[in-house]
Amino acid sequence: SVLLYQKPNRDICQSGTSLKIQCVADSQVVSMFWYQQFQEQSLMLMATANEGSEATYESGFTKDKFPISRPNLTFSTLTVNNARPGDSSIYFCSSRDRGLEQYFGPGTRLTVL
Amino acid sequence: QQQVRQSPQSLTVWEGETAILNCSYENSAFDYFPWYQQFPGEGPALLIAIRSVSDKKEDGGFTIFFNKREKNLSLHIKDSQPGDSATYFCAASKGNNNNRIFFGDGTQLVVKP
Numbered sequence: 001s002v003l004l005y006q007k008p009n010r011d012i013c014q015s016g017t018s019l020k021i022q023c024v025a026d027s028q029v030v031s032m033f034w035y036q037q038f039q040e041q042s043l044m045l046m047a048t049a050n051e052g053s054e055a056t057y058e059s060g061f062t063k064d065k066f067p068i069s070r071p072n073l074t075f076s077t078l079t080v081n082n083a084r085p086g087d088s089s090i091y092f093c094s095s096r097d098r099g100l101e102q103y104f105g106p107g108t109r110l111t112v113l
Numbered sequence: 114q115q116q117v118r119q120s121p122q123s124l125t126v127w128e129g130e131t132a133i134l135n136c137s138y139e140n141s142a143f144d145y146f147p148w149y150q151q152f153p154g155e156g157p158a159l160l161i162a163i164r165s166v167s168d169k170k171e172d173g174g175f176t177i178f179f180n181k182r183e184k185n186l187s188l189h190i191k192d193s194q195p196g197d198s199a200t201y202f203c204a205a206s207k208g209n210n211n212n213r214i215f216f217g218d219g220t221q222l223v224v225k226p
Contacts, residue, residue: 045213100206103159
């Protein structure tokens with residue numbers, strides 16, 4: 001299995017500001033995924049990030065709004081630019097080990113005022 | 114088009130009863146079906162998974178019944194306990210480490226003592 005750690009676990013920011021969420025894996029993983037979850041709703045895949053290459057974004061998510069970095073095989077950051085109240089949600093990083101099993105971090109709860 | 118559907122949206126059972134959560138999928142190429150359990154304030158945790166070559170998978174009090182022809186599956190939680198109260202997500206993917214996982218909208222389970 002893969003253990004994922006996220007920092008911060010929660011954040012409150014003002015509209016128009018940017019914030020960064022960090023994700024660290026306890027072992028090297030090829031792909032890291034970022035998900036968005038609104039209160040008691042399903043998990044929306046935002047993007048897939050492989051080491052050393054540009055992240056691939058899903059429909060509705062853009063690089064300008066949610067830039068993702070993946071500098072090495074254990075680390076990734078998600079930035080939320082020009083944050084708006086509609087971005088208030090929980091952000092999860094996720095990854096797979098060598099098999100099919102996919103694991104999730106504890107999440108970062110973001111509130112935008 | 115939603116790839117994975119779950120029902121019911123919410124379910125309440127009494128302690129000791131068997132909770133049955135349903136899931137159906139669109140793509141007949143899916144062959145890996147994990148279920149995730151999510152408690153409030155936590156990330157989703159992989160609970161149990163089945164491959165399409167099997168029609169049943171058991172792990173402790175959790176059992177998946179899978180019907181490939183009908184493209185549906187169900188999660189049975191035997192002898193439900195209040196501690197099983199959580200949101201359960203059904204997911205599906207093609208059995209390749211490179212393929213994304215599609216999530217259903219979840220079933221919110223409440224087990225009353």
